[in-house]
Amino acid sequence: MNLTPALPACCTALDSRWPLPTVLPGTVLLSTRFDPARLLADDFQRSAVVAPPSIQRSVAKRQAEFLAGRICARAALAQLDGTDTIPAIGEDRAPVWPAHICGSITHSTGHAAAIVANKQDWRGLGMDLENLLSHERAERLAGEILTPTEIQRMAAGSQDHLALLVTLTFSVKESLFKALYPIVQQRFYFEHAEVLEWTAAGQVRLRLLTDLSSEWRNGTELEAQFSVGDGQLLSLVSIAA
Known part of the structure; x- marks a missing residue:
């Protein structure tokens, strides 16, 4: 019988609680x-x-x-x-x-x-954890992370959500890359996807802005989810089999 290796001194016991809005079976x-x-x-x-x-x-x-x-x-x-x-x-x-x-x-x-x-069960999974940006840092980074259309949407919305929105956009695009890159084997960047909408309940809708393969083309939409806690944002993009 294999014995489970000891946890290192620097880590807490592993936590199996699901931290996001929607549990993914399997x-x-x-x-x-x-x-x-x-x-x-x-x-x-x-x-x-x-x-x-x-x-x-x-x-x-x-x-x-x-x-x-x-x-x-x-x-x-x-x-x-x-x-x-x-x-x-x-x-x-x-x-x-x-x-x-x-x-x-x-x-x-x-x-x-x-x-x-x-x-x-699942073709691709991409998960990303980020520290929530401050309002000032979010303003500075928005132009690097958001597309012009995303910046327009952000400007039209509540400035109270600016830091959350920039952090969320950064994180879900990172999760999107992690989920899709193993499938398409092609690198893509922040400007190649956009967040179409998000809800306070933790649901996000994304759209590709470039062709990555014959299947994953410009205009393809995907779903993501996120949660916020302890000053950090966790996002997940899942692609079903």
Whole structure:
């Protein structure tokens, strides 16, 4: 019988509570809180996680977030179907999942999570966690993240929501990339998608603004969801099989 490796000193027990508005059947989502200041020299060994050279050379924050995300991913895979593996870092910097699995790993200040599913149920999953921007930073970054049409919509709406909207737009476009890139194998950027509408209940509608493949063409619409808590925004784009 395989024993579950010990959690590193820098991570809390894994949390299996679903944090978003709509539960996706057939998925496993696990999260943890981590503190880089509590990272010990033997945490990778204790957790049976091999640190790639790029991680070994990095600062404690990067090491802790990598370790926390991979621990969530390994446990999620084991819970899903008994798969015992840790996704490696691919040449494109994305996690390398088993061939029958789609998944996503994300982390932001002190918080990491992973979601996985069998490709028979879900073709693509993209999840992203971001710290909520301040109003001032959101104003500065809006031109880099939002399309001209999105900026027009934002200007016509309540300025009370500006920081949330810019953070949300950034996050769901990151989630969209994570969900679609493994399918289309083509890079795309913030200007290649737009948020059409969102609700306070956590639902988002997106539209592609470029052709990524014969299936994923300019004008294709997708759904996303998000939640806000503890000063962070979590978003998820899911593509059903």
